[in-house]
Amino acid sequence: MHDPDFRTEPAPGALTPLAEIVTGWFTESARNLPWRHPGTTAWSVLVSEVMLQQTPVSRVLPVYEQWLGRWPTPAALAADSAGEAVRLWGKLGYPRRALRLHACAVAITRKHGGVVPDGLTELLSLPGVGEYTARAVQAFAYGRRAAVVDTNVRRVLARAVGGQAQAGPPSTTRDLAAMEAVLPDADTAAALFCAAMMELGAVVCTSASPSCASCPVLGVCAWRLAGSPAYDGPVARPQRFAGTDRQVRGLLMDVLRSAHHPVPQSALDVVWPVDAQRQRAQDALVADGLIDPLPDGRFALPA
DNA sequence: GACCCGTGGTT
């Protein structure tokens, strides 16, 4: 079978209108972010991607600079302690990411000759590197064609292509297929498109109140062309924070980060009045490897 | 798929 009208068949290697517009816009107006600078290493891309997981750019920037200033290579971080990685992580949140990034540095140093791998399987085997981060490294560090799908890309695809106000529940299979369908064929064009889609979602096609009036994709957006119908899909239930174990864990870690020496149990006990919950959180942090119980009964960041 | 894991700015 073939298309009876050859003129509707895009030329091999040609970009879709969406890709054409988004990449053109990105080339003109991309934010100036340090991990996009020329000379950025694969390691610095990996560090930035992990830090940016669930954390806004503005809060990542200072910590990113500190981390790479101190640990410019995986070997440099691997030679330091996990506790220092956690301490310099500061208040970025989800400190297990710091622990995993340190474990990444060790694995890269020992198993990959100090070079961040570029294969999907090798990347996915690294601690803290999932479907998003692995492909982000392939695309942004190595310029490879990879379907990079984060929350921004999911939202832009849902609107511009799917005609929906919001993205449905995440599904790696569906999400990757949706991105593959519009991803340019060539390596460089594909990587640029991924970055452009993320940027559009982060800056223009935002979650709550998108700036459609200034959107470069307005003319081809399926959602706008459909009259901006309201979202009718499933609604995720909100997650609380106040009073949860996560808050208690955060308070405990703040004590350990601030103290530059081991602390006694009493220093941890003062952060939360509910003994059972505080103890549960503390035990979980020990199990996670974020707190190191010393033989003398005191506690410290991991060695 | 559901749930857990931090933190702080914005609405």
Add this chain to the structure above:
DNA sequence: TAACCAAGGGT
């Protein structure tokens, strides 16, 4: 002010 939101990953 409570809820929402931010370049996800692991179990």
